[in-house]
Amino acid sequence: MNFWTYIARIIIKGRIPILIILAFITYLLATQMKYMRFSHSEANLLPKNHEVNLEYNKFLKIFGEEGNLIILATQDSTIYTAKKFNNWNKLSKQLDTLPQIDFTVSIGDIKKLYKDTENERFDFTPIYNHPPKTDKEVDSIKTDLFENLPFYDNFLFNKKTGTIRTIIYIKKDIVNTIERKKFILEVLNPTIAKFEKDNNIDVKISGMPYIRTMNSKSITDEIGIFVVLALLVTSIIFFFFFRSHRATLITMIVVSVGVIWAFGFIGLFGYEITVLTALIPPLIIVIGVPNCIFLINKYQQEIKEHGNQAKSLQRVISKVGNATLMTNVTTASGFATFIFTKSQLLNEFGIIASVNILAIFILSLLIIPIIYSFLHKPQDKHLRHLEKRWIDTIVSWMERTVRHKRIAVYISTVVVIVFSIIGVYMIKVSGSLIEDMPKGKDFFKDIVFFENEFGGIMPLEIIIDTKRKKGVMKLSTLKRMDKLVEIIDEIPELSPTVSVLNIVKYSKQAYYNGNPKYYQLPTTQEQNFILSYTKNSNTNSDLLSNFVDSTGQYARITTFMKDIGTDKMERIEERLQARIDKVLPAENYNVTLTGKSLVFLKGTNYLIKNLVISLSLAIFLISLFMAWMFRSFKMILISLLPNILPLLVTAGLMGYLGVPIKPSTILVFSIAFGISVDDTIHFLAKYRQELQVNNWRVKISVYNALRETGVSMFYTSIVLFFGFLVFTVSSFGGTIALGGLVSVTLLFAMVSNLLLLPSLLLSLEKKIANKKVLKKPPIQILTETEAELKEETED
16 A cells, blocks of 8 residues: 555544544644743843853953943933922832833932042042032033033933933843833833823833843734734635635644644743744744645546545645655755854744744645544535636636746746846845844934934944053053044044943043043053042942942943944954054953944854855755655756746846845745745656656646646745735834845745746756656656556455
């Protein structure tokens, strides 16, 4: 007995135990959904042992978590009235009492550094001793701040625009935990909303902990929308094609169980919900529906042909089951290649996607025949879609094109290839922490505000190792650092720096009685006087600990970056490195660039290189699979061309439309390739079957294969097109690009597989139309006659 015939009999005869087993597995996986974790930190695209990660971890070990700042700001001019000014400072005090907060710094906390000549030390005094009672007092405080305290400029205020800020340092041990999320969503946001309402002031909020929390919330909010939309769109299209409520309902049951399994596997494996894993459930719907189309369409064709329900169900499993297995294996292979990248983000995505694609195949193969076995045969009205004239018109047009206009197909293909190659050379590489974030959300608008006002919110750290204890405070080192800071201040994409230099300059200003023109590094002569005051005071020690380590060997210079792509960042990095090599020579200093923003940008480049390898691996694996299936090198070449062409077209479109290569868009190629090969397998499987029936006559075999598989290929491609198009309603730029580009790629793949592939088979008729080229595949594909004979014999 044929393997698939044997499987078919097991499924039909054991339908009740199988349903019980499926229900039990679904229940178990549903219980695992509670273990799904939402990501509380940025996706690290680099391997843990990568040099960039090691440098960043070294920085964290010396200076601690950098990303624990939440920043509040307002540009409202009425903030400088007594009532609102005092309320702003009260808000800071209120937040300071919260258990999740380490400390806050606001205008009301500003203290002047002054010289205590009696004790020969520096000390702090408040900028004002009591809350201002009049607007005039506030103006006086404002003037004093803006004109006499450059130390705080671009930190607590922007004197050019009048914007003021409050800096909130949340406790470092909650930065990467769910406590951060609870604090921001349940405490901070309501508190700020009440303040805005009470004072009629617009407060901007930003900082990496806040951005990560709001971005993660947007991701989780969209999961449900995607699942509902994917179900709605695919069910409408399915019903439009089949005009059967029953077939539509069965399909929705299959993919709904598939969604439960997808969430369950994410929880079972303990993976986080990221912007990629959030796509898995709707992706399973989009990929699962074509499985159902092939199985249900075959069942209805069989019923129409001979009316025997048992034979129809057996043939659905034995004849379509193997081809559907092949297509799902190739699709899963496209996703599984991500497992071989060293990026944890992609690794988890690849594992979950490939496991669930195989799971949805098993579900569709089991559930559809079993449910139909309990139901009456489809009525004539359910089979009318098989005779739709508009479908016949499309298939007839394809057949005429392949039969009479192959030269036109080849010329069109060459023209498309040329234009696509030109477009490929126009593609740019990009990547930033916030580029793909939802631009319509308030938190993204606040990011843009902070970029304009304070030069950015993504930290970039420069670590200077002086190679000796207390080396940082040497005047020669400080002067070298100051030269480096000069070049940073000239780069418009970077904010003014914060470092030990600011403290030293402020100390000199204090030594000269607060005169702002002395806000500069001391001379060699001044250093001794100022140093004697510094040694006698404890006021600078807390400030210094943020910028110099306890041994005095390491210093950090902190700046913040705007939302720039990898190309700009590379140029900035080169410019900084040239300056570093010049003013901080390697024989005396080790200087490292690090920070979350740099780690992400380096990760983007690393990811792109890995995904090129991933795509190549996908093509190689699927080629091996095709070789094993058809035992023909020539057939591999013929089958790959129609599937690589759509990828080239998509890459060309990206160049023309200005869509850059970035982590979200590079995924398109591996995903689309794995799915588009499905059509090729279905067509070639039927083509080989027809060759055997028609005594290896290519023309009649191609036309028969085109007529029979063309409808299903058209149906599935349309479902996939609109299914992936669902992702374009996302607020995330990367998800929009992924959905749009995969949809376009699959549409081109359908046209390519229905026109170019048959044309190639006909043109190369003499070279491939023999049994030596198309040897018997290891997965047996039965002909109609063989199937009937076997069934009659076994029955």
